[in-house]
Amino acid sequence: MSNGLRARQDMEKERETLQAWKERVGQELDRVVAFWMEHSHDQEHGYSEASGVLGRVWMYCRLYRTFQRFHHSQLLNAAKAGGEFLLRYKCAFVLTRDGRPVKVQRTIFSECFYTMAMNELWRATGEVRYQTEAVEMMDQIVHWVREDASGLGRPQLQGAPTAEPMAVPMMLLNLVEQLGEADEELAGKYTELGDWCARRILQHVQRDGQAVLENVSEDGKELSGCLGRQQNPGHALEAGWFLLRHCIRKGDPELRAHVVDKFLLLPFRSGWDPDHGGLFYFQDADDFCPTQLEWAMKLWWPHSEAMIAFLMGYSESGDPVLLRLFYQVAEYTFRQFRDPEYGEWFGYLSREGKVALSIKGGPFKGEWGTGRGRRGCASRLPPALTTCPPPP
Amino acid sequence: MSNGLRARQDMEKERETLQAWKERVGQELDRVVAFWMEHSHDQEHGYSEASGVLGRVWMYCRLYRTFQRFHHSQLLNAAKAGGEFLLRYKCAFVLTRDGRPVKVQRTIFSECFYTMAMNELWRATGEVRYQTEAVEMMDQIVHWVREDASGLGRPQLQGAPTAEPMAVPMMLLNLVEQLGEADEELAGKYTELGDWCARRILQHVQRDGQAVLENVSEDGKELSGCLGRQQNPGHALEAGWFLLRHCIRKGDPELRAHVVDKFLLLPFRSGWDPDHGGLFYFQDADDFCPTQLEWAMKLWWPHSEAMIAFLMGYSESGDPVLLRLFYQVAEYTFRQFRDPEYGEWFGYLSREGKVALSIKGGPFKGEWGTGRGRRGCASRLPPALTTCPPPP
Numbered sequence: 086m087s088n089g090l091r092a093r094q095d096m097e098k099e100r101e102t103l104q105a106w107k108e109r110v111g112q113e114l115d116r117v118v119a120f121w122m123e124h125s126h127d128q129e130h131g132y133s134e135a136s137g138v139l140g141r142v143w144m145y146c147r148l149y150r151t152f153q154r155f156h157h158s159q160l161l162n163a164a165k166a167g168g169e170f171l172l173r174y175k176c177a178f179v180l181t182r183d184g185r186p187v188k189v190q191r192t193i194f195s196e197c198f199y200t201m202a203m204n205e206l207w208r209a210t211g212e213v214r215y216q217t218e219a220v221e222m223m224d225q226i227v228h229w230v231r232e233d234a235s236g237l238g239r240p241q242l243q244g245a246p247t248a249e250p251m252a253v254p255m256m257l258l259n260l261v262e263q264l265g266e267a268d269e270e271l272a273g274k275y276t277e278l279g280d281w282c283a284r285r286i287l288q289h290v291q292r293d294g295q296a297v298l299e300n301v302s303e304d305g306k307e308l309s310g311c312l313g314r315q316q317n318p319g320h321a322l323e324a325g326w327f328l329l330r331h332c333i334r335k336g337d338p339e340l341r342a343h344v345v346d347k348f349l350l351l352p353f354r355s356g357w358d359p360d361h362g363g364l365f366y367f368q369d370a371d372d373f374c375p376t377q378l379e380w381a382m383k384l385w386w387p388h389s390e391a392m393i394a395f396l397m398g399y400s401e402s403g404d405p406v407l408l409r410l411f412y413q414v415a416e417y418t419f420r421q422f423r424d425p426e427y428g429e430w431f432g433y434l435s436r437e438g439k440v441a442l443s444i445k446g447g448p449f450k451g452e453w454g455t456g457r458g459r460r461g462c463a464s465r466l467p468p469a470l471t472t473c474p475p476p477p
Numbered sequence: 478m479s480n481g482l483r484a485r486q487d488m489e490k491e492r493e494t495l496q497a498w499k500e501r502v503g504q505e506l507d508r509v510v511a512f513w514m515e516h517s518h519d520q521e522h523g524y525s526e527a528s529g530v531l532g533r534v535w536m537y538c539r540l541y542r543t544f545q546r547f548h549h550s551q552l553l554n555a556a557k558a559g560g561e562f563l564l565r566y567k568c569a570f571v572l573t574r575d576g577r578p579v580k581v582q583r584t585i586f587s588e589c590f591y592t593m594a595m596n597e598l599w600r601a602t603g604e605v606r607y608q609t610e611a612v613e614m615m616d617q618i619v620h621w622v623r624e625d626a627s628g629l630g631r632p633q634l635q636g637a638p639t640a641e642p643m644a645v646p647m648m649l650l651n652l653v654e655q656l657g658e659a660d661e662e663l664a665g666k667y668t669e670l671g672d673w674c675a676r677r678i679l680q681h682v683q684r685d686g687q688a689v690l691e692n693v694s695e696d697g698k699e700l701s702g703c704l705g706r707q708q709n710p711g712h713a714l715e716a717g718w719f720l721l722r723h724c725i726r727k728g729d730p731e732l733r734a735h736v737v738d739k740f741l742l743l744p745f746r747s748g749w750d751p752d753h754g755g756l757f758y759f760q761d762a763d764d765f766c767p768t769q770l771e772w773a774m775k776l777w778w779p780h781s782e783a784m785i786a787f788l789m790g791y792s793e794s795g796d797p798v799l800l801r802l803f804y805q806v807a808e809y810t811f812r813q814f815r816d817p818e819y820g821e822w823f824g825y826l827s828r829e830g831k832v833a834l835s836i837k838g839g840p841f842k843g844e845w846g847t848g849r850g851r852r853g854c855a856s857r858l859p860p861a862l863t864t865c866p867p868p869p
Contacts, residue, residue, distance in 0.1 A: 374835040378771040378825055381833065433770055435827065441773065443766040 099408075106415060113423070118148065120428040120445070122159065139198035142167035146205035161209060168206045168215065171199060193226050197256045200226065201263050208266075220271070223260060227278065230257060247303045248312065251324055254285035258327050262334075283331050283340075286324050290347045296370045297321040297352055311376055316368040318356025319387020325349045326394040329401060345398050345407070353391065353410060361437050362417045364388060381436040388418040491800075498807060505815070510540065512820040512837070514551065531590035534559035538597035553601060560598045560607065563591060585618050589648045592618065593655050600658075612663070615652060619670065622649060639695045640704065643716055646677035650719050654726075675723050675732075678716050682739045688762045689713040689744055703768055708760040710748025711779020717741045718786040721793060737790050737799070745783065745802060753829050754809045756780060773828040780810040 121141065145164035148155035200222045207216035230253060261279040265272030288305035291298045299315040300308055307313050325348030332341040356364045363383035367375040374380075395411035398404065421438050422430040424445070433442040513533070537556035540547035592614045599608035622645060653671040657664030680697035683690045691707040692700055699705050717740030724733040748756045755775035759767040766772075787803035790796065813830050814822040816837070825834040 376834070376836065378774060378834065382770060436833075441828075442768070442770065444768065 102412075103408075106412075109419070113419075115154075116428050117430075118155065118160075122163065124445075138167050138170060139195065139202050142171065142202040143198065143205045146202070146209035150205075150209045164206060164209060168202065171202060172218065193229055193253065194256060196222055196226050197260055200260055204263050219264065223264060226257070226260070231281075248300045248308055249285065249288075249303050251286060251289045251297075251299050251301075251320065254282040255320075255324050255327055258282035258286065258331060262327070262330055265334075279331060279334070283328060286328060287343075289321075289324070292370065294347060295351070296355075297324070297348060298370060311369060311373070314370040314373065315375070316352075316355070316370055317366070317387075318352040318364050318368065319366070319384070319390050321348050321352035321356075322364075322387065322394045323390035325352070326390070326397045329394070329397050333401065341401060345402060345404070349394050349398050349407065349410075356387075358383075358436070363421065363434065363438060364391060364414075379433075382441060383421065383434040383436070383438060385418075385422045385430050385432045388414055388422065392418065494804075495800075498804075501811070505811075507546075508820050509822070510547065510552075514555065516837075530559050530562060531587065531594050534563065534594040535590065535597045538594070538601035542597075542601045556598060556601060560594065563594060564610065585621055585645065586648060588614055588618050589652055592652055596655055611656065615656060618649070618652070623673075640692045640700055641677065641680075641695050643678060643681045643689075643691050643693075643712065646674040647712075647716050647719055650674035650678065650723060654719070654722055657726075671723060671726070675720060678720060679735075681713075681716070684762065686739060687743070688747075689716070689740060690762060703761065703765070706762040706765065707767070708744075708747070708762055709758065709779075710744040710756050710760065711758070711776070711782050713740050713744035713748075714756075714779065714786045715782035717744075718782070718789045721786070721789050725793065733793060737794060737796070741786050741790050741799065741802075748779075750775075750828070755813065755826065755830060756783060756806075771825075774833060775813065775826040775828070775830060777810075777814045777822050777824045780806055780814065784810065 142164050145160045145167070149160045149164065150156070200219045203215045203219035203222065207213065207219060258279060261275045261282065265275055265279075289297050289299070289301050291301065291307050297316065298307060298313060299317050299320065300312050302308055325344055328344040328348060329341060332338070332344060353364075355368060358365060358381075361383075364387040365380060366382050366384055366387065367377045367380040369375050391414045392411055395407045395414065399407040399411060421434055422432075424431055427445075429445045431440045431442070432444065433440075435441045534556050537552045537559070541552045541556065542548070592611045595607045595611035595614065599605065599611065650671060653667040653674065657667055657671075681690050681693050682688070683693065683699050689708065690699060690705065691709050691712065692704050694700055717736055720736040720740060721733060724730070724736060745756075747760060750757060750773075753775075756779040757772060758774050758776055758779065759769045759772040761767050783806045784803055787799045787806065791799040791803060813826055814824075816823055819837075821837045823832045823834070824836065825832075827833045
């Protein structure tokens with residue numbers, strides 16, 4: 086058999102495998118959306134107690150406007166109900182069922198998800214008041230991040246290092262993408278901001294390019310102690326696909342190659358559990374034991390982010406290594422997190438891959454300070470057919 | 478063989494078993510103190526980065542003044558160095574090595590441990606300035622808890638329930654014991670406060686006496702949602718031995734029987750893992766899955782508290798059931814948590830009992846908001862020969 090023929094056959098086989106995954110992921114998306122439509126609504130108050138409202142409004146609008154089969158009024162009305170709920174009560178981190186604030190964060194993340202949700206609502210409904218909310222909140226967030234954070238109400242303590250969590254430029258870059266989509270005016274307005282975010286994220290590559298650190302000083306130096314050594318492989322992979330989208334906008338293949346190397350391959354190599362499979366939640370750059378009790382647990386969202394990152398990296402670069410890694414992560418994820426019996430995915434597995442928490446997501450009580458609930462619905466959606474808001 | 482003879486032989490056997498445990502625990506205490514004296518000090522700054530300073534100062538003084546074999550200047554000087562450090566920088570929750578605050582809590586707990594440390598320093602050194610600090614801080618804490626919490630700087634949100642974490646009256650009751658020890662004047666001053674604390678702790682027994690709940694409303698009602706259903710068996714057992722000391726002060730055997738039933742036996746029955754042994758960290762009163770990722774992990778401190786509680790309960794009531802439970806917990810604890818190779822105990826085991834975090838304690842970074850570091854040294858000391866400050 087000639088090499089040319091074999092090559093064509095291999096390509097054909099590859100195409101079939103990818104097609105099979107696309108169908109599998111599509112079916113999973115249907116199951117997950119059905120699960121949330123059935124379980125996540127609150128008859129009495131129109132919305133549930135979960136702080137997942139922010140992520141859910143964004144996701145419902147996104148599905149409504151980007152998938153023919155989800156373009157139905159039930160989804161849009163659920164999103165609108167959530168939108169009105171958010172408009173009334175803004176960004177309290179945790180809300181009671183009738184919307185009274187129980188707790189507020191001192192970070193920008195609720196406001197970022199609020200901005201994403203409002204922008205998607207505008208795109209889905211055409212109602213300008215939503216977009217006005219989104220743009221005004223965006224200006225506020227940019228002011229907090231780049232000019233003056235005192236509005237967030239965090240006490241400024243002389244001993245605190247000027248630490249930058251990677252999540253901050255990541256979220257902002259994500260908002261630049263969200264607001265700039267098919268919107269030349271806003272895309273132009275936020276071009277410089279997008280470049281700034283990318284530079285700040287890239288500053289988290291430390292130790293001669295051998296580690297992505299979650300927290301660095303604002304001038305791009307490693308911080309002392311375990312805060313400085315903290316790594317979060319799933320978060321680095323997520324930053325990776327945010328940066329890949331940035332490279333696509335910029336048409337910068339050189340930066341793309343750097344991003345694939347440092348934010349996709351590097352975190353996967355360090356973060357994948359060689360014994361049981363799956364991505365560790367936290368790691369220490371010096372291989373000390375992380376201080377987070379849950380460091381070795383396998384969470385659903387780093388695996389969603391990894392699948393998105395590798396698939397995006399492959400479709401941009403055509404590098405088969407990235408496709409192989411997508412398969413590796415996807416097979417683990419669908420085998421371990423998926424609940425074939427009642428639908429949706431489990432969120433938290435032990436190091437060995439056993440279900441550690443049987444809850445399916447919302448409401449994750451914001452009182453516990455995890456903030457994950459907001460991503461509850463969105464991030465657990467299978468990748469490749471849609472993207473999801475980043476973790477705070 | 479006559480019954481009388483057999484009974485005497487059984488008693489003799491019991492006495493030998495208890496004596497063996499006393500020696501085992503005593504040796505463990507020596508090992509642990511040696512470990513901390515060797516590893517916990519910071520040559521340059523006289524004290525370490527750990528927020529464990531508060532607990533350590535208390536513990537060193539306690540050991541110095543209550544154990545002949547620890548009555549040496551090395552321990553006292555280490556405690557004094559820590560005391561001066563605390564006097565300079567007060568109660569910032571997390572301190573840099575040169576004492577600049579990195580983070581502050583919005584709770585009373587740092588101040589409570591500060592009060593305990595200062596009172597012990599006074600007892601160990603006789604220097605009145607320490608006691609002045611302790612008593613002034615105590616008055617401040619009582620003001621925050623019983624009159625006006627606004628000084629703690631927590632934002633008051635209309636939706637927030639008036640939740641009382643059991644830790645608050647527990648800590649206060651512990652301070653009443655600490656300051657009142659062999660001090661008739663302060664014991665008298667805080668008598669009413671001690672009774673109030675006991676009443677408030679007892680309010681956490683809910684559901685017709687079938688559950689101890691971590692959080693209840695200030696008027697003693699169950700709160701809605703998973704906050705209201707939250708249980709922490711080790712914390713309930715710890716509250717149990719605080720209440721037992723209160724019963725001893727009061728000479729109230731009726732209350733003692735109630736405390737043994739509700740705060741020792743009940744939490745142990747619900748909280749002991751029937752499959753792998755050990756106490757779960759968190760539980761849900763309706764047997765839903767807790768939302769804490771670490772809910773099923775086995776932590777050192779609930780086991781320390783349980784050993785103290787059962788031993789104290791036995792020595793007060795003579796009930797052999799409590800002695801059997803002490804043996805059960807002590808055997809698990811010494812088998813699973815103890816590090817025979819490098820000394821000290823591991824702090825965190827998986828549900829199955831495998832070491833999940835290899836760190837031995839300080840510094841647990843307060844940045845992670847756990848606050849456990851402050852207890853790092855003290856609570857992991859074996860029970861029965863000494864007692865330890867409660868968890869925040």
